[in-house]
Amino acid sequence: MRRGQLSLVTVILLIIALLVGVAVGYFAIPRGPAEDVEKIIQERDQLRQKVEELTAMLQPGEITVKVWTIGPDPPSEYRLRNIEIAADILNSMLEKLGANVTVKIDGEFFVRPVEWGEYKNNFYLAYQAGEAPDIYLTGHEDIGFLAENNYIIPLDDYINEYWDVVYYDIISTLWDAVKYKGKIWAVPQDTEARPMYFRKDVLRALGWSEAEIEALPKKIMSGEFTLYDLLDLAKQAKDAGLVERGILHRVKEGYDYFQFYLGFGGRLWDADAGKMVFTEDAWRKTLQWFYDAVYVYGVISPNQFSGDWDNDFHFPFTEGRALFLSGGTWHKGEWIQKGLLTEDQFNENIGYALHPAGEPGKSPVTLSHPLVYTITKLAQDRGVADIAFILITLATSPHLNSYHSVKSAHLAILYSQISDSRYVQDPFLHDVAYMLEYTTFIPNHPKWGDYSRIVFNILRAVETGDLGPDDAFQELKSQIQSELGDAVIFE
Amino acid sequence: MKVGRIITYTFLILITMPIILLYVLLFLQSISTRLDGIIPRGFTLSNWEFLSTGDIIIPGTTFSYYPNLYLVLGNTFLLAILIALLEVVFSSLAGYALSRYRFRGRSKLLTLTIILHAFPGITLLIALFYVLNALKLYNTLTGVIIVKVALDLPLGIWIMKGFFDSVPWDIEMSALVDGTTRLGAWWRVIMPNVRNGLMAVLIFGFLSGWSEFIYVLTFIASQDYWTLSMLVYALTTGEYSYINPGVTATVAIIYMIPVVIFFLFAQKYLLRIQIAAKGV
Amino acid sequence: MATLTTLRIRRKVFKGYLAVFLIPSLTFIAVFFLLPVILTFLIGLTDMDYSFKWNWIWLDNYIKILSDRWAYKIMMNTFFYVFSTLTFFNVGLALLISIATTHVNELVGSAFRALWLLPRITPSTVYALLWLWAARGEEYSLFNWILGFFGFKPIDWRLTHPWLIVILVNGFVGTSFGMIIFTAALKSIPEDYIRAAKVDGASTLQIIRHIELPLIKWPLLFVTAYQTLSLFTSYEYILLVTNGGPGLYTTEVWALYSYHLAFAQYGGIVKFGYGAALATILVIIGIIMSIIYLKMFRFSELMTEPKIEVV
The missing domain is CATH 3.40.190.10 (Periplasmic binding protein-like II)
Structure with missing residues (x-):
């Protein structure tokens, strides 16, 4: 480090300390006896002098x-x-x-x-x-x-x-x-939270009362409304012809979909061991859920992971052509800025909740x-x-x-x-x-990227029908095992 | 006979129609508020307004998220012109040597050039990255230029060798006999006779540099060094692709201008070349 | 006027210029062409990532490729892509267009050929953009709008028929190469042959089948072989149009797979080693096929001795 910069740091530190000091002195300390005030002024002057000396040293x-x-x-x-x-x-x-x-x-x-x-x-x-x-x-x-x-x-x-x-x-x-x-x-x-957004207007059209709609986030929070309830509801809306698509999730690789795994009680990180975690039961259920969502309930498009952000994610939801969207808080910012929704429209028609628990007894989740x-x-x-x-x-x-x-x-x-x-x-x-x-x-592990990539490929294969849920689980497990080995705890 | 001709024309028109429609679409997209197929609904010039500053602003934001169009245009020109010039100089030097000199290893060198000519340089991306990185040429236009020139050179050398071969050697002989140096003969006597070849290499080089995408995508990190291919790619895809397609079309049209000019003036050269450009 | 003797003496001096002529090209080719071939092979023996460490794992990458269940699918994709594009466009359509354009008015014919050059010289990003617009799912997008007149429902072509779009996009670019070569070959057929056949009462179709096609056998073989290699290693348009999707590796080809592993990882965890091993396979195919061309098409005949040296 160059000397000039070292002193610059000190100068800045002193300036900040000075500002904090003066502010604290002014606001926080009650007006005390005269000698205290004298002391503060004296200290301040010393500080000032020091700052000036150091400033002169800067290159x-x-x-x-x-x-x-x-x-x-x-x-x-x-x-x-x-x-x-x-x-x-x-x-x-x-x-x-x-x-x-x-x-x-x-x-x-x-x-x-x-x-x-x-x-x-x-x-x-x-x-x-x-x-x-x-x-x-x-x-x-x-x-x-x-x-x-x-x-x-x-x-x-x-x-x-x-x-x-x-x-x-x-x-x-x-x-x-x-x-x-x-x-x-x-x-x-x-940081952010990743809510499960929902269309209030679609729920209204399904005959939900305002009170019921307002209660949905709470029902999700309490764990009463689970991921399979989500599929049911999306299917109802789709069957009723109210929406074209049931649930939208991100269209590219990312981390959002780990929330479904977490919702089924999966763990990603073991802080004590400093290792990533593969919860077998949760992965099995997650893959089954994705399979069911696409092929049993028909509420997620088999090509969702190959879509385009505007036409398969933002627009269908902001235009009310889809019921649920697994997004992030920042998406609200985008919709407003892009002019896809006004603040009023957002408040009127869009609700948001945690990602539901996978099954009764599990906890709802979000990811930051x-x-x-x-x-x-x-x-x-x-x-x-x-x-x-x-x-x-x-x-x-x-x-x-x-x-x-x-x-x-x-x-x-x-x-x-x-x-x-x-x-x-x-x-x-x-x-x-x-x-x-x-x-x-998500884990701060040097090999997290590999974990994420493997999961993405397998999930995408489940959605497109390239792999059945059981086959997918075997494939996922064996790939994680062979590529990450010791870095992952299997439970 | 008549029926045959009608069938031939119908076939040609039908099969060529997609090409025509695609380019018509591009043009209409930039001057229409909305398109139904290729029927414009509403005329507008608003997609061309950003040309006054070159800044492409996403509605509702304050930053210009993309590098300035004119900067990008300048980069693209620089890249294409330097690639074209270097290719012309190097390939006419080497092509001449291979055509006129007899030296040990000549046939090996020729064989190598042919193999490399057929060899797809794109498979070397990872290693090229490693080399550029080692030479501190990563994220520089120089790096992209050098890689492009190296990979296009075998083709250029072949084209030039072909043209040199067709220049009668007695022209050169008489110059040499008159006491001109070899370099002098090359420059004053031979080069004027291979103008068409130089033109062809220049055009190939320019178009290949002008259109380059993969190397720019892979070897350029900073938006300051973007070329038009990156800008169009940027405007096409994206999580936040709320750029009016009309603006994208305008940028694409600007990108097409030199291509169309070259196309109008040079397609007869392109159609005539026997060892055609490789590619898809 | 210099005598023959002085010329011979001077020849030694002229040889000095050889270096001037050759060194620029040789340096470029050595450093940015030959060296990378070797490096690709070497990096393929490591597990290099962004730590840029030469950690030798020898043949592990290749063993992994053999046990990679997707590698098999991707290889099949590659064959399908090369075969379809080649058959329908780079050779098939190219041949049809060159025959058709040489049998109509010369001016009209060359105008059509010129139009077919346009996709090739259009920058790839612009060209891909045009297809992306045309193939969109809305009813007003070009394809759906046209098919709408015939009662077809609008569909997103890229998602429902990814291979069709990939092959069309590549095919409309690839056709021009064969078209130019075939046209040149057809035009070089002596007028007399055709006139003689006409006098004998041969129809146009007969002329094409019995005179023209046999005479362009070699160009046909050349285009097929040359374009096979080009297609094997090309991925730029696929990257731009479907990026290997939709779905899992639906339109992923070998070269794109290598690119994805090495340069396009969401988490920034790249696989230079594995990607280079995949690329090495392409490099080897490339070298073998180039040598085959050399033998098959007698390029050696082009290597006639230079006349000027024979003094």
Whole structure:
């Protein structure tokens, strides 16, 4: 690390400490005796002097920080924008201090056509060529692989150092998502729940009363309404000619469909052993459920996994041609931004609940997939890791993060966000907050991608009829065994 | 006889119709608010408005999610022109040597060139990636250019060798006898006689670079280096594909302009070439 | 005027230029063509991923391919794709079009041939886009709109008839190669043959069958062999149109499978090693077939000795 930057970090740290200190001094401490006030003023002046001395030491120049973020949903633009705003804040601080240093963001916000896979490809390949970003936003599940192969650096020291600035405020369960082998490797950027959306207007047409409709999420929450009830209801609506399709789920590889497995009591991760889990009974039932959904109830299209996002996912649901949609909170953000639904239409016609339990006695579920900012090894080599961390820290504010949450319909990562005025005024975010109590993270295991890919191929084969449920189970088990071996516990 | 002719024309028209309709569709898509088959319902120029800035904005958002059209257009031109020029220079040098020099290993080299000409370079993607990566050429237009030139070269060399072979050697002989150097003879006497060959290689090179998709998709990470093929791909597929198809059509039409120009002026060359381009 | 002797002496000096002529091409071809062939083979013996480690597992990838139940399906897909496209378009339709266009007015004939060149020179992403639009499921999409006049219900062609679309998309591009070669061959048949046959009272069909077809036997064989290899390794249009779907590996071909494993993993867990092993098989097929062409089509005849050196 260059000396100039070391001192820059100290300066920033002091500025923040100063601001916090002054604020605390002003608001929190009751006006005490005169000597206390004197003391505070004295301390403040000392601090100021120290800051000025350090500022003078800084080497003038421009520091570029390269940032990669991804939507792929365009409303998530604040993933990059907040870092840019953080840089603006930092620059104005530096300017006020008279430091001849500016921070420039060389940022990319990848949206479609970049799929997650392409985005990650680009990162790894760019890394090899020395072109990788300093700050890399990715799914939390990647940190296992990234850490294992020295792509990113652990952040424990930084986080301890800046704990009181903002990190104390991060919702504590989220720390689990960014830990790997006992260290913290990333800072959460957002999280979400994945609701089972349903069309209230279709239920009304089926003769449901408003009270019954309002009660559906609660019936799902209590475990009374199960995945097979979901199939029944979808079939009713389809048979009645109210909808063309019963249930929609994502059309490409992803993690959403693991919720059905979780709903049948499956486990993905054993924290004690540090291994992934394959619950045989749950997988058997999940594959059977998908088979039944397509071939017995006829409520999922055999080609759902080869569809197109607009015509097989968004449009049929927003136009009321499908009853259920297994989506994510961010989809609401997309529908509003695309103009597929207005807020009023959404509130009037769309309901949302947890993913139902697989069978009576099991628990309903949802899945969260926090996206996280990581700092690359490359940033450390270039000596900009400290600046990168400061930018992340400044971007992790309740105010800025709420811009992101509200616009893109993601959930809060900070406790104080829950009372942020923007966040509070969004009824949807308020309504889905309870879902986080039922949430699961996917494993931070370097081989999780293989697990996911194998499951996707098998599920798709079940839906298209290439494999029967029993055959599919055998195939799934043998592939997981042969490719992942020791990394998975079979139960 | 008459019946035979009618059947022939009917066959040709029917079988060629899909091609015509597809391109008509592209054009109408960009100037219509809605299409029923190929019947436009409502005329609009709004799909062309973004050309004033080149920024393609998704309705309801503030960022321009795609790189600027003119930047992408510039990249594509740069890529295509450099590929075409390098191919012309290299293949006319090597083609001349193979046509006119006798040296040890000549026939082996010729054999190799033929094998490589038939050999599908696309199967080497993983290894090419590894090489580019090692040479620090990953995510550069240079990398894509070099790979394209290398993979297209055997074809170019063959075309040029064929043209050099058909130049009578006594023209060159008399120049050499007059005391011109070999390089000088090549440049002043031979090259003017193979203009058609140079033209063919230039066109092949340009079109092949202009249209390149897989190498750009695989070897370019940054949107700053996108070419039009990536932009069209980006606008076509996606989780959030709420770009008006009319705008996509406009970009595709712009992408087609040089192709159509080359097509109108150069199809007679293309139709005449015996060792035709490989591809599907 | 230089004498023969001085010319001979100078020839030694001229040889120096040989390097100037050859080195640029040779370097490019060696580094970006020959080296990758070797590397593909070597990477296929490792389990390389984004950690870029050369972890030798030797033939494990190949053993895995043999026991990969989908590899068999994908190989069958590949054969089906190559055979259908080749039969119906790259050879079949190409032949029909070149015969038809050489038996009508020359200007009209070349206009039709020119139109058939258009798909080949259209950038693949644009061309695929056109088909994607035309084959959509809505009733107003091109195919459904046309078939609607004949009372057909609208369907999503890409999902219901993926192979038909894949073969059409590739076929409309692939036809032009054979068309050009066949046309050139047909035009090179001496006018006298045909005139003589006509005088003898032969019909057009008889002329085609008994005079033209036998004379283009070699071009026919060449196009078949050449296009077989091209099709075997091509996947760009499939990637753009169905991406191997719908369903599990429905239209996945061998080369696309290799591409998917190496470059298109949702979780970013790539399989360079396994993908390279799959590619190696294609590379070997490619090399063998190229050598077969060389022998079969007597390319060696093209390698006549250069005349200028014979002084």
